[in-house]
Amino acid sequence: MVEDSGLDIMSLNKYCNSSSSSSSSEHDKKIFSKLKLNLSEDFPQKNAEILSGQYGTNLLLVGIALMLGNATHNPLIKEEYLLSFLTSLMILQLIWMMWYILVQKRQKNAPTEKDAHATTGWIRGGLTLLALLTLIMDAFRVGYYVGEDACASPVLAVYPVIHATHTIAQVHFLWFHIKDVIKSFKTLDRFGVMHAVFTNFILWCHGVMSETEHFMNNRMRRLTALGFTNLTIVLDPEPICNCTTSTCNMFFNSLAYLYPFNIEYHIFVSAMLFVMWKNIGRTIVHSNQKRVATKNHCLTIGPVMGLLALASTIGVLVVYITHMESLQTRLSAISMFYIYGIVILALMCFAGAAGLLIYRVDHMPMDTSKNPSRQLDTELLFGSSVGSWLMAWCSIVAVLSTSNDPPYRWMNFTYSVLTVLEKYIQNVFIIESLYRQKEDGEREDPELTTSPEVFTVTSSLASPYNGIINQAYETPERPCVSLDNEQEDSKHACGSLSKPLEVSLPRENKVVEPLKVKKQVLKNIAIFLILCNMSLWILPAFGCRPQYDNGLEQELYGFSVWTTVLNFVIPLNLFYRMHSVASLFEVFRQV
């Protein structure tokens, strides 16, 4: 027995030794093969996210460093360097997009998953429109180059050509691939999408910079004409070369009107590509919430008021720009702007508050499902409001501390307070609208669904109250049987003359009526806010920026600080307005 066990242990030990030595060499091999495998394929998703995110951020920072150097008009950094950088970024993006599309075409038998929330048809349509205006802008740029070919660098011609190609290819990409949920080649595609996101973002920054420079030049020229000579900031004269043709100058001046569209185009594409990046490797949970098209009755007050606002905006814009040319009318133009702004903002505050009150009346649970597109919308709304809030608070501090007392002092104060309040309310309204759970299909369109429901076969036949009615008459089958002889439809009518009809039909109508009214009010509010936000986009986009002209803030902060703040803040505010138009349109379609 003892020998047996001794033998047992020995043989086992032998077994162990051999297995351990073989396992150690195997283990070493395994480690190396694992390392190889992990480095090539099995890369954690979190790492790929961070690596590509950091790559994009650094790309942006290189761009910013170049732009900063360029903005100081130092001869060390020529504009050509910046444009070459931008051109090479765009070429890289073009190559990536081509590669992506080719790979997708090859894998045609395996259809890619799509994120339904990623974008909507009307956003893509709007972007196509903006892209068209961008193409016109590129054509103008080429025309301008042809005009001054004597001295300009060829980079100035290559840039718009590549930019136009990039725009066309990108719009194609937006239409057919932006909703893709990428599952294979994750790490490589992450870098590709991130590159695209930041290429567009840098192009946005470049657009903003050019636009600001143009605006500042115009302003300087105007101020010099008015005799304000204490402004000693020297800005580079534009255009740099003497235009050899008169059309060349025309091209240059027309460019300015197209800047705002080009700017919005790039920032919107950037946001959409970012959602695509967020979707990489995601598993989409398909919800069966279908959007039911609702009829838009009673859409009068909102559009009418909104269009009034839009019309008055254009009036204000024209008056403001013409009045700023002369010393006598400057002050009245600024006052006019503030009065206009106070009225519009107050109305928007009321509209937003009314919408929120309606939401408080019918409580609805929040939709907490994952939706990167919606989350980004929320964050962008919030983030971009910071810009104009900062401007407003600076104005408030300046008004309170100033020793001057121009006629618009307290108007500026009221306007600034309302700016803060309006964005506060509007953000809450939009975000709550986007996060509210959609109501059921039945409630979505009450006229269509309640009546057929009452007259359906199931509801009439399976009614639990049939028995009660029957108790009231000794011969309950009689009316139905006789009606049955006459025609098919009246049978259902007969069946529906039981208690459920009387109880359910009026109740449904009563519930539906205020619901319908509420929906209509919300739709009117949304459309009014859309038009107001458009108005408030148009004004600064086309040069009506009284914050530069009123002098109150400049007195406190000094010219350079205040100009820097505004040059940073106004592009953010423009983006906020455009973005809230898009979000409000989504709200309009959902309520």
Add this chain to the structure above:
Amino acid sequence: MVEDSGLDIMSLNKYCNSSSSSSSSEHDKKIFSKLKLNLSEDFPQKNAEILSGQYGTNLLLVGIALMLGNATHNPLIKEEYLLSFLTSLMILQLIWMMWYILVQKRQKNAPTEKDAHATTGWIRGGLTLLALLTLIMDAFRVGYYVGEDACASPVLAVYPVIHATHTIAQVHFLWFHIKDVIKSFKTLDRFGVMHAVFTNFILWCHGVMSETEHFMNNRMRRLTALGFTNLTIVLDPEPICNCTTSTCNMFFNSLAYLYPFNIEYHIFVSAMLFVMWKNIGRTIVHSNQKRVATKNHCLTIGPVMGLLALASTIGVLVVYITHMESLQTRLSAISMFYIYGIVILALMCFAGAAGLLIYRVDHMPMDTSKNPSRQLDTELLFGSSVGSWLMAWCSIVAVLSTSNDPPYRWMNFTYSVLTVLEKYIQNVFIIESLYRQKEDGEREDPELTTSPEVFTVTSSLASPYNGIINQAYETPERPCVSLDNEQEDSKHACGSLSKPLEVSLPRENKVVEPLKVKKQVLKNIAIFLILCNMSLWILPAFGCRPQYDNGLEQELYGFSVWTTVLNFVIPLNLFYRMHSVASLFEVFRQV
């Protein structure tokens, strides 16, 4: 029959009318009561989040507007206004904290849930230390006020007293309530916590502003002493009043050395409170992952190299500051800094890359459970690296485009490239470390767990290999039965003398050995990186900022742009270094 049905319809109609009218009045009542209810209690969480978030952001912007006005030394905005604003914010936070603690004490029988991830003991300990230094700073401020009481406003005395009270109360709050997961009074508490977050954030901004101002003043004084008279920026002389005592001046100068600690204190508290805010209304999923204390053998290379780095840092700091005082040694001091930086950063890159390679060898799934604290850590790391990346890219552009050729030109280039690379690698390393799933308890401390496991009752009795062994002997029950007669424990020993013991024990050891080595390497890397990050925090925190002095970037961007960039970027970089020390310490404890 017809009459019957007529009667039927009439009575039904009557019924309908009465029921509908009564339901309509009820419905109206319901709506109003609902409105009341919804406004008071049933407020959607998403809304409360946005409302309080927007409140906090606006608070910050008011602070920034005041600081901007104050920074321009315009007589319109006195420092007293800013300090009064800060004081009132702190008083409000004190009231809220008192209220919160009182309510918590009342509800003592209902214990609040805690978020175990929210903070660790050593972070709270570190913060207490920083708070102590902050208290000393407040004492110095009071001393300074007493010295110049002839002309200073009493606000200058009230502010440090309130600040000291605020610091003490906040440290108490940090120790006993920061982990709370608030479930009741959500909306009110959201505002309270948000107020606290942004109060600390504004105090951080104020600290950064004061520190930068102090640094700039010192620099101007030094440059003027060296004869650089082409710098025409006029900075306010400090101290404002003539000190009546010599101690007053001493207090004023000592303050500067305490600024860095005060700054770090506020930003860390702000981040911790933000996690508390994120936790409001959350349902914590308790995971049973226990942290097992690991033994730290072989911790030599990391600490030794790190301490060497730290020692050389202090040497470099002293040499740099003394050498900057004279024209002859300026250039050599700058070169010395860059050489030092290149060596340290290259070593850090290697260390981080080695850590990542180790991770690639043993693949581990990522832990994707919700953890606001970790997510915030990640975002802060990423966000604060943007600062020094921007600085690095600006330097790279400046070096490439400059016409000057100082001895440190290409050193600056290498240093900047390494700065980008080092943060890139370090961020990936830290984030991957924080997101890797913890290994099982069994593997955590192999010596302790493998041996008991083999001898457990379940593993020995339920072993699937028992049958194989039994086939080798004709009388399999024999040894066990005989042992069974002798004692209880040997039965298990007998059972464990089956195949699983011999196979599992050596294999476990083989796997464990490289695992242990890997762990030790990772720990060494973490500790080395901690000490290096500390070194790179010390240098700029105590005035070694060659970016201001080397002149290359200033040539390209101009004095005001480059100074603005640096004043924005350096505080971010300081925060990055401190924050990565905290994160790396977490990594050190987890591997």
